[in-house]
Amino acid sequence: MGDTLLIPRLTIIGVGLIGGSLARALRRAGAVGEVVGCGRNEQSLRRGVELGVIDRYTSDPAAAVEGADVVVICTPVSAMRAMFTAIRDHLAPQAILTDVGSVKGCVVADAQAVFGSLPERFVPGHPIAGTENSGVEASFAELYERRRVILTPHVESDAAAVDRVRTMWQCCGAEVVEMGVRHHDEVLAATSHLPHVLAYTVVDTLASMDDRAEIFRFAAGGFRDFTRISASDPAMWRDICLANRDCLVRTIDEYVDNLQRLRSALIAGDETTVFETFRRAKHARDNFYRD
Amino acid sequence: MGDTLLIPRLTIIGVGLIGGSLARALRRAGAVGEVVGCGRNEQSLRRGVELGVIDRYTSDPAAAVEGADVVVICTPVSAMRAMFTAIRDHLAPQAILTDVGSVKGCVVADAQAVFGSLPERFVPGHPIAGTENSGVEASFAELYERRRVILTPHVESDAAAVDRVRTMWQCCGAEVVEMGVRHHDEVLAATSHLPHVLAYTVVDTLASMDDRAEIFRFAAGGFRDFTRISASDPAMWRDICLANRDCLVRTIDEYVDNLQRLRSALIAGDETTVFETFRRAKHARDNFYRD
Numbered sequence: 001m002g003d004t005l006l007i008p009r010l011t012i013i014g015v016g017l018i019g020g021s022l023a024r025a026l027r028r029a030g031a032v033g034e035v036v037g038c039g040r041n042e043q044s045l046r047r048g049v050e051l052g053v054i055d056r057y058t059s060d061p062a063a064a065v066e067g068a069d070v071v072v073i074c075t076p077v078s079a080m081r082a083m084f085t086a087i088r089d090h091l092a093p094q095a096i097l098t099d100v101g102s103v104k105g106c107v108v109a110d111a112q113a114v115f116g117s118l119p120e121r122f123v124p125g126h127p128i129a130g131t132e133n134s135g136v137e138a139s140f141a142e143l144y145e146r147r148r149v150i151l152t153p154h155v156e157s158d159a160a161a162v163d164r165v166r167t168m169w170q171c172c173g174a175e176v177v178e179m180g181v182r183h184h185d186e187v188l189a190a191t192s193h194l195p196h197v198l199a200y201t202v203v204d205t206l207a208s209m210d211d212r213a214e215i216f217r218f219a220a221g222g223f224r225d226f227t228r229i230s231a232s233d234p235a236m237w238r239d240i241c242l243a244n245r246d247c248l249v250r251t252i253d254e255y256v257d258n259l260q261r262l263r264s265a266l267i268a269g270d271e272t273t274v275f276e277t278f279r280r281a282k283h284a285r286d287n288f289y290r291d
Numbered sequence: 292m293g294d295t296l297l298i299p300r301l302t303i304i305g306v307g308l309i310g311g312s313l314a315r316a317l318r319r320a321g322a323v324g325e326v327v328g329c330g331r332n333e334q335s336l337r338r339g340v341e342l343g344v345i346d347r348y349t350s351d352p353a354a355a356v357e358g359a360d361v362v363v364i365c366t367p368v369s370a371m372r373a374m375f376t377a378i379r380d381h382l383a384p385q386a387i388l389t390d391v392g393s394v395k396g397c398v399v400a401d402a403q404a405v406f407g408s409l410p411e412r413f414v415p416g417h418p419i420a421g422t423e424n425s426g427v428e429a430s431f432a433e434l435y436e437r438r439r440v441i442l443t444p445h446v447e448s449d450a451a452a453v454d455r456v457r458t459m460w461q462c463c464g465a466e467v468v469e470m471g472v473r474h475h476d477e478v479l480a481a482t483s484h485l486p487h488v489l490a491y492t493v494v495d496t497l498a499s500m501d502d503r504a505e506i507f508r509f510a511a512g513g514f515r516d517f518t519r520i521s522a523s524d525p526a527m528w529r530d531i532c533l534a535n536r537d538c539l540v541r542t543i544d545e546y547v548d549n550l551q552r553l554r555s556a557l558i559a560g561d562e563t564t565v566f567e568t569f570r571r572a573k574h575a576r577d578n579f580y581r582d
Contacts, residue, residue: 128511148509190497191510195517197553198489200572205542205549206481207575216579218439219482220419222520226486229513230576234569238562245557251496252554256547258496262488263543266536271529278525281491284498285521288507 006031006167011068013038013061013083015048017130018100019074020139023053025172028141038064048136061086068092070168073099078239080107084114096161097122098168102188103243104152104181120158123165126150126184127174128192132231145173152181189247194255196237197248199230297322297458302359304329304352304374306339308421309391310365311430314344316463319432329355339427352377359383361459364390369530371398375405387452388413389459393479394534395443395472411449414456417441417475418465419483423522436464443472480538485546487528488539490521 010026012019015037026032037045037054038061045057058064065071065087075083080101091097097119101107104124112118129147131138149169153162166176179187206215241248258277265273301317303310306328317323328336328345329352336348349355356362356378366374371392382388388410392398395415403409420438422429440460444453457467470478497506532539549568556564 128509130511130513132513147511150509187502187506187509190500191506191514195493195514197550198493199517200569201550201553202486202489202546203572203576204568205546207571208549209481211478215478215481216575218419218441218478219579220421220438222421222423222523223482223486224580225516225519226490227576228516230569230572231580232513232573234566234573237569238566241557241565242560242562245560249554249557252550255493255496256550258499259488259492259543259547262492263540266532266540269533269536271533274532275525275529277495278491278521278528280498281494281521282523282525284507285494285518288510289515289522 005033006164006171007070008033009036009068009070010034011036011038011064011071012054012074013064013071013087014074014076014079015039015045015054015057015136016074017134017136017138017143018127019072020048020051020053020136021129021141021143022072022074022100022127022172024139024141025144026168027052029171031168031171036064036068044136051136051139053136053139062090065090065095066092068095070096070098070164073097073101076236076239077101077103077106077243081110081114084111088114095121096164098125098165100125100127101243102126102192102240104150104184106243108152108154108181118154118156120156121161122154123157123162124152124154124181125165125169126152126188127169129174130232132228134233134236142173144169147174149174149176150184151176151178152184153178154181185244185247186251189244189251193241193244193248194251196229196232197241197252198255199227200234200237203227203230296324297455297462298361299324300327300359300361301325302327302329302355302362303345303365304355304362304378305365305367305370306330306336306345306348306427307365308425308427308429308434309418310363311339311342311344311427312420312432312434313363313365313391313418313463315430315432316435317459318343320462322459322462327355327359335427342427342430344427344430353381356381356386357383359386361387361389361455364388364392367527367530368392368394368397368534372401372405375402379405386412387455389416389456391416391418392534393417393483393531395441395475397534399443399445399472409445409447411447412452413445414448414453415443415445415472416456416460417443417479418460420465421523423519425524425527433464435460438465440465440467441475442467442469443475444469445472476535476538477542480535480542484532484535484539485542487520487523488532488543489546490518491525491528494518494521 010032035054037057048054127149326345328348339345418440
């Protein structure tokens with residue numbers, strides 16, 4: 001473990017699917033020396049050591065960040081502020097701080113509130129990757145391959161810190177892009193938070209119907225795919241949706257407007273509008289994905 | 292090809308994914324003698340012969356049903372009435388007539404209008420199976436394995452005819468259930484037609500946004516699954532949604548009510564309602580599927 005390593009000591013706070021997969025990928029790439037895990041669930045941290053994801057752990061964030069070159073906070077967005085407070089006075093001078101929060105506006109606001117101003121070596125980040133599974137057991141080194149990671153550095157961000165975080169994700173096989181905090185939150189509201197809200201709501205709607213015992217039996221294969229994201233962790237998604245509620249509510253409203261237009265077309269027997277809506281959607285999706 | 296075959300001569304009108312897969316599955320089961328295909332696209336029918344899905348074809352429905360023991364109409368629901376009219380005077384006395392339409396109310400109404408009353412040997416059916424692909428090239432013998440097929444026989448339905456259609460689907464590996472026409476259309480509005488409408492609308496909403504060129508780039512894996520059904524044939528789904536618009540619009544309204552309740556909870560910062568909605572949905576889905 002020499003000085004040539006990208007990250008001699010890495011601290012992961014929150015060793016679940018996202019943090020665990022990051023550690024695995026960096027180990028595989030030979031980019032890290034020691035990996036220190038931190039979290040509240042000791043059993044899960046022990047499992048992380050057994051699986052070789054982390055080298056050691058502590059439940060004390062202040063101790064966990066001691067001497068770390070890079071600290072990655074992978075806790076739910078609702079826990080970010082408390083975590084910033086817990087580590088603020090314990091970060092090494094050279095430490096680079098980053099996170100993986102799905103909403104960036106709230107994380108940046110929390111950092112600003114706790115640190116007084118945004119630290120130069122704080123680089124907010126968000127890997128666009130995940131599965132409906134949670135926990136360190138679900139982590140795997142390939143999670144970030146050919147995925148995108150968005151960084152939202154601020155005007156005072158240290159260029160070398162941004163570079164190191166970018167290189168860290170590239171070592172995991174990801175493509176790194178930068179964008180503004182607000183733009184990030186709008187894009188993610190549309191592509192991620194809205195779909196989760198819609199999927200959760202459709203399953204909940206069916207589950208509340210009178211014949212719920214049998215209704216799911218008649219769902220075809222497409223329904224299984226369509227509702228897969230509703231198996232995601234409800235506490236995590238509650239936090240994400242509430243943290244990004246401004247953007248999300250605007251996106252929901254836009255969506256409901258479009259849905260009501262389609263509803264009116266159905267009632268009016270307006271074949272053209274129904275067909276054109278479906279055709280445009282198929283065209284857009286076919287252009288983007290090649291299943 | 293003796294008398295012991297379940298279906299000595301089978302006519303499939305509309306040899307695409309659904310009709311083609313039925314023919315393939317029945318052949319594999321050794322349940323059919325000759326398979327006659329009928330459709331409007333001669334190139335596709337020729338391909339059906341090349342692939343061994345059908346033995347011969349004609350574009351004339353009257354000729355296609357001649358001497359057939361079982362006739363399965365696999366055309367879009369919007370073409371059912373014209374097809375009933377075309378074959379009405381040409382069915383053999385022993386012929387059993389069935390269909391695979393995704394909406395049963397309109398098919399039954401069309402049959403009643405064309406035949407005067409519902410034929411005794413007409414057994415409306417609907418296999419709950421499919422993929423987002425279309426056409427005879429996409430057909431495969433396993434499509435119906437462990438899938439459900441709903442039959443909606445009427446009070447005058449001949450018991451032997453219902454039995455034969457049930458056995459036909461069981462030969463394909465399907466589980467056959469019977470239910471009323473209205474109930475079928477309500478259940479399918481919820482489990483199939485609503486999800487398609489929601490998926491088409493979400494993709495169309497994103498595709499109409501200002502930054503559409505880049506927005507899909509930031510969609511994670513979950514989005515790909517969530518929107519897979521929006522790659523389905525838009526003309527077929529226009530027909531299905533319009534044919535079942537009464538049930539579908541009621542289901543859309545119920546869905547939008549639930550979505551608006553969630554929207555209000557987001558604005559109010561009501562963590563409990565958001566969490567409980569997501570938790571109930573995850574619970575319902577986890578109970579039904581074991582991914």
